[in-house]
Amino acid sequence: MVKRSSVIAAATLVTLALxxxxxxxxxxxxxxxxxxxxxxxxxxxxxxxxxxxxxxxEEQETRAVANGTAACDGTxxxxxxTRELDDSRVGYHVVAHGAQSCASAPGGRxxxxxxxxxxxxxxxxxxxxxxxxxxxRLEGRVSGSFAGTATATGDPAKILQSCMGExxxxxxxxxRGETAPKIxx
Numbered sequence: 001m002v003k004r005s006s007v008i009a010a011a012t013l014v015t016l017a018l019x020x021x022x023x024x025x026x027x028x029x030x031x032x033x034x035x036x037x038x039x040x041x042x043x044x045x046x047x048x049x050x051x052x053x054x055x056x057x058e059e060q061e062t063r064a065v066a067n068g069t070a071a072c073d074g075t076x077x078x079x080x081x082t083r084e085l086d087d088s089r090v091g092y093h094v095v096a097h098g099a100q101s102c103a104s105a106p107g108g109r110x111x112x113x114x115x116x117x118x119x120x121x122x123x124x125x126x127x128x129x130x131x132x133x134x135x136x137r138l139e140g141r142v143s144g145s146f147a148g149t150a151t152a153t154g155d156p157a158k159i160l161q162s163c164m165g166e167x168x169x170x171x172x173x174x175x176r177g178e179t180a181p182k183i184x185x
Contacts, residue, residue: 036142037121039114040182041074041085043146045092045175046153051100054167059101066173068092070114074179078119091115092175094125102163105129112138113185122185132159136175141185148177 047068055062070090076083096110108127113120123138123146132152139145152159153172162168 036184037116037119038077038140038144038182038184039072039074039085039116039121039146040077040179041072042178043070043072043090043114043148043175045070045148046172047092048170048172050170051168054162054169055100055102056163056167057101057103059099059104062098062100062105064094064096064098064100064108064110066092066094066096066112068173068175070175072114076116076119078116085116088116096125096127098127100129102159102168103131105134114138120185121183123183132156136177138183140183144179144181144183146177146179146183148175150175 045068047066049064049066052063052065053060068091070092071087072085072090073087074085076085092112092114094110094112096108096112098105098108100108105127106129108125108129110125111122112125113122115121122141124141126137126139127150128135129150134150136148136150137145138147150173153174159168159171
């Protein structure tokens, strides 16, 4: 015969396990949690960004797609395994939207990822730009962040000429930054 107190204790444990996501799928636990990548360190990204429509003198809603390659130093944690990175090549991809002109981008937002070989660390992207320099913040899908400074690359005279004429449809960029203290996605 099973004691009533044992049944209540077992029911309580099952309820707690269900609530915490340990027995069924949950966005914070279970199988998806095993795919979370965490990076702690610094990166220098070099890439190109395309603007649709092209940036001009007037601020307008713009879609920006950026792709690049980063050289990263630090520690990558994937599925409980730690890997040290020393000038490791990492892919960078962002799709962002917001009101922009050649002079500014007050509050660009989007989503993207850093690609460590076959692993993607996903993040939300935020940018505040004045002229050719901006503050970039990547917030991990799970937690943490990366903060950096982005600058336009290329011939400043050609960039200005494009901005004053038909518009700037693409530009090179560099981002230098580091995690604060780490980023997980």
